[in-house]
Amino acid sequence: MARGTASPEIEQLIQLLARLPGLGPRSARRAALDLVKKKEQLLQPLATALATARDTIVTCEACGNIDTVSPCTICRDETRDRTLICVVEEVGDLWALERAGVLQGLYHVLGGTLSPLDGIGPEDLTIGKLVERARDPKVVEILLALNATVEGQSTAHFISDQLADCGVAIYRLAHGVPVGGELDYLDDGTLAAAVKAKKMV
Amino acid sequence: MARGTASPEIEQLIQLLARLPGLGPRSARRAALDLVKKKEQLLQPLATALATARDTIVTCEACGNIDTVSPCTICRDETRDRTLICVVEEVGDLWALERAGVLQGLYHVLGGTLSPLDGIGPEDLTIGKLVERARDPKVVEILLALNATVEGQSTAHFISDQLADCGVAIYRLAHGVPVGGELDYLDDGTLAAAVKAKKMV
Known part of the structure; x- marks a missing residue:
């Protein structure tokens, strides 16, 4: 162990944890210590869950959602309204809408937003595939549920x-005062x- | 997939990530999505690092530090001053002192602080072992580097x-204005x- 550093195995773990969104170098150290301290209750299950996710999670070839099957469970669900496609930036947005339970239709995950400065053009998103899906005569409505940011x-x-x-x-989400929001x-x-x-x- | 939830494999991963200090339910979801998105660059290495940590990291029988060997590299280091033992609450505090590079002695990790309300008494910490180490005639000085909290x-x-x-x-750390601190x-x-x-x- 070099002065001022932990063993290489722990340093490696800390550096990987620090790359997770929401964890900085300091909180990654705390997380690594906590993991080592709770070997049976946390480290072991997390190692297993990551290995399982690596081996089973796939991206849905139809909508871009992630699931253990492709097409995903939403795309396979025969009770869903196949006339409506809701377009979202990321899978997290799809989850948020599903948690709210406000949409009966299908989804389309773009995989981000256009960003010419970062070199992200239409071909880097799933826009071509969306146009293809929209040409299906069954589809009547497209709801663009993108973030209310400049990029979105x-x-x-x-x-x-x-x-x-x-x-x-083609629809977009309404703008207005968030429920519970103070003017x-x-x-x-x-x-x-x-x-x-x-x-x- | 139940309405409003991801597949069980992802839910399991999210729930484990949410138990890491610094990550709440929302940031754990973001982290899980990021991991699945970066399978090769992040998920796979993190799964490996966790498995390695699980298999190699042990607690030092002498001082309570964590390392891949016991006694740990610090305790084995013959250049260290064996007359001084610095007592800390947690391994993270030991790391902080090592990063600062201000101590040439050995350490003793208590594993927490006394907390009668939480049922944590002297026998739950490594206080008995510390007393034993302090009886070694080679040991001249004990520096209590505990947090400046009521519990510490x-x-x-x-x-x-x-x-x-x-x-x-027996010494304690000095109190005073932190370097760079504004009065x-x-x-x-x-x-x-x-x-x-x-x-x-």
Whole structure:
């Protein structure tokens, strides 16, 4: 052990943990110590869960969701409304919508947003595949559920151009005051959108 | 897949990741997605590193440090000053002192602090072993490097009572203004300690 460092095995573990989103170098050290301390209850099950995930998780060839089967369980579900495709940036967004339980349709995971500065163009996302799916006469509606960020909105704009001649209705999510949100903490853009889209009570 | 949940393999991974310190349920989901997305670069190496840690890391029988050998590399290091034992709460504190490179002696990891409310008494820490080590005539000085918290300080107090008849000099870390610290942001106790222990320039 060099002065000031742990053994190479632990250093390796710390460095990998530090690459997880949400963990910095300091919290990765704490996590590694905690793992070694709880060998039976945490380290061993996590090693097994990672090995299982590595061996079983695949990306759905139809929608880009992750699951142990492809097409994924959502795409296979015959009770789902096959006339609606909801487009999301990442699998995490799909999960959020599924947790809310507000959509009965299918999904399409783009795998990110257009970002010319980072060299991410339309061919790096699954936009071509989406256009192909939208051409299926069964599909009636496409809901663009992208983040309300500059990148999300410019990607949504690009996609609606691409879908223009597919004969589908294209929607986006409504803007407004988040449920439980306090007006005093909202940005001007959200307030303006909420006033513009006011509803009669 | 039940509505609103990922596949059981991913849910299992998320739940284990959420038990790491510093990761909540939401960041554990993000971490799991990131792992699955970066199978070759992150998931696979992390699974291997965890398996290696599980198989190779042991607790040093002498000082309580973690390493791949026992006694640990620090305890085996013949260049270390064997007259000084620095007592710390956790392995993370040992690492912090080693990173600072300020101690040439050996360490003793307590494994926590006394906490009667949580049912943690002296027999749950390595205090008995410390007293045993302190009785070694080679040991001259014990430095209690415990956290400056109520638990840390009451544990330090208890330990110095236990060590009273071991014939060793017992020290604690100095209190004062942290290097780079701004007075305006320090608590009254630290300021009082810094004034009381003022040094001539």
